Amino acid sequence: MFDRVLECWGSDEFPQAFKQAIKSLELEELPLANCCNHSAVIDEDSIDVMILSSHETDDQIQIKIGVFFCEILSGCACSDDPSQAEILENSYCELLAEIDRTNAQVKFTSASSAS
Structure with a gap:
């Protein structure tokens, strides 16, 4: 799945390939x-990824x-308005993705704990 991401590393195609790989998870x-x-409880269709930084080591791309x-x-439809029964709350998280260069496996950790 992340084979294509590794192939695109260093090119203009990398950000799009990475985002597509994330969407396929x-x-x-x-x-x-x-x-x-x-x-x-996360709305799977709402996930959007932004690359903040990236660098490589001999073994992986971070x-x-x-x-x-x-x-x-979950809400209630007390006003008989079914649109009120489900409310979406925006959230944000920073993660560190490490892609192994030998097998294209990806591992995620919290960016705050990886600092």
């Missing part, structure tokens, strides 16, 4: 629950990312 593979402030997402807050 299962929600459980991104450690976003620790960044939730409200419900820990990418610091900002992840924007929405938490789903």
